[in-house]
Amino acid sequence: MDLPVPSSAVMSAQAAGEDALATLTTLVRADLEACNRLIVERMQSPVALIPQLAAHIVAAGGKRLRPLLTLASARLAGYRGDRHVALAACVEFIHTATLLHDDVVDESALRRGQASANALFGNKPSVLVGDFLFARAFQVMVQDGSLDVLRILADASATIAEGEVLQLVIQNDTGSTEAQYLEVIEGKTAALFAAATEVGAVVASCPPEQQQALRAYGHNLGIAFQLVDDALDYSAEQERLGKTVGDDFREGKITLPVLLAFARGNAEEQTFWRRTIEERDQREGDLARAIALMQKHHAFVDTVGRARDYGDKALAALDRFPESEWKRAMAGVVGFCISRAR
């Protein structure tokens, strides 16, 4: 993928390269291990199929990016207790529940390079175990006892569902706007990133402006993350990450690379997009042509450029905090999210 010159702020963050996530993971290791133990412990149920199916997706080697953000945000905000561990597990449960339901909705066969839960266990248990994990997250939050945390994650859960429904509504419609696309990714991705970081700030009881700054960091990081994800879907790099290239194309999903290539295309090209995305009449060679058109119109470069802009906003939000290893590691995560699109 052809990348534009990075902005200076992101460039310094990106210098840490892909190791940035590893740096944060190392820094937060004890908390993360406690969180992983709690995840396994709290996904148990007398109904054996529930932990079996949940383990398949929870143990499939995800990055634990969202719970990492909760753990790191709490520490950056000066928290010294251990409530953040259980709340990070709640964030991961909600994320896992949405993944299970997404895979049913998208009819995905793969997740993180392995057979998806719906492909392996069927749609029915995937829907129901998603419901269980969602309920379990709220049980754990109730045990923690903070109404603020419950509010943040209930709000995020509603916003995620709204984003997912909107994504269905605009699917296959090349007349969708960039504003609608942004609303979709703010809902389906940024809402939980923002909630994950805000929850960390709230348990730390840091000043309101720092809580808002951590929320802004998560929100902007989430948008950057999804923009890069949507570019990656058309990139060979995707295969290295254990995903299929062109899933979004085959589903007729409206993402920024499609919207940019469509808007900048001539009449013949727009006819191609309408046939493949709206009518979902796809033939051999169509995916390759889609990628070629996106390259011709700089759709990847501009999508990643947009991600950089949001990454810069995420970095700026960290200005509210004094220098620390936590701050450097969280800045590094911004670089990590964007450097995936190399």
Next chain:
Amino acid sequence: MDLPVPSSAVMSAQAAGEDALATLTTLVRADLEACNRLIVERMQSPVALIPQLAAHIVAAGGKRLRPLLTLASARLAGYRGDRHVALAACVEFIHTATLLHDDVVDESALRRGQASANALFGNKPSVLVGDFLFARAFQVMVQDGSLDVLRILADASATIAEGEVLQLVIQNDTGSTEAQYLEVIEGKTAALFAAATEVGAVVASCPPEQQQALRAYGHNLGIAFQLVDDALDYSAEQERLGKTVGDDFREGKITLPVLLAFARGNAEEQTFWRRTIEERDQREGDLARAIALMQKHHAFVDTVGRARDYGDKALAALDRFPESEWKRAMAGVVGFCISRAR
């Protein structure tokens, strides 16, 4: 359907006949209207498909039995405020979310005599709007601000999902036990009935033994309700209620009438059940034969008899309260639930 002689306690309750639910509905009319307004208000979203789909199921003329129980329980327990109205709406949102997911899981074409949401809008929005309503319920509970209520409904939500998964696990298995069947219906039905009545008691801040009594009333009523439902699935009465006869049979669902007919059947009959329920090899005339075998072995009579026993327990739980029109109306609801199986 051939009914056994009712026990005296249930008989007096049943004397009120089907009007019992109408009596309670009248008694609680102002609260119920406020609750219905709140349901419509709180299912709104900028994403228009959400209220469209939700309205289809919420407005489809359900009995609002669960929110009625919350409203009535609060009043029976002496509550004079209005918090119970919003919490009754939460109970209905959770119920509606589970209906949407159930219909996807069961591939149902009908719900309350109309095309089901999944048949009309597709499985994908049904899953996601279910998620939205579930999250919205928790948002409304957070606004109410009671951690006790949040705990009760988060616990119920997890138990419902466990019951539904267990139902999938034992589906098509004629070797399932009555204990497993009871665990399924305690989860998928009784848990929300028990939570609905307990929430009413909790907002009323009545003494702990009355809270437990109202929870026991809801729990036992829920089991009785589901037992009757499972008998009705094989009854012509079902059509009057706008449902198809034999849905459970076609899905190979393990319910008490099947378990009783199987356990009491001879070798040839057990072969019939294995073919139709386990192998789901169903031919013309099989449903009629299933019904005939159930009648031969008194499977309906005994299922409804079991429902009566739980109904008696529900009535006994009301002994903790002095006589009042609320108590009489709630006793009447027990009669209503059982009299559906006439």
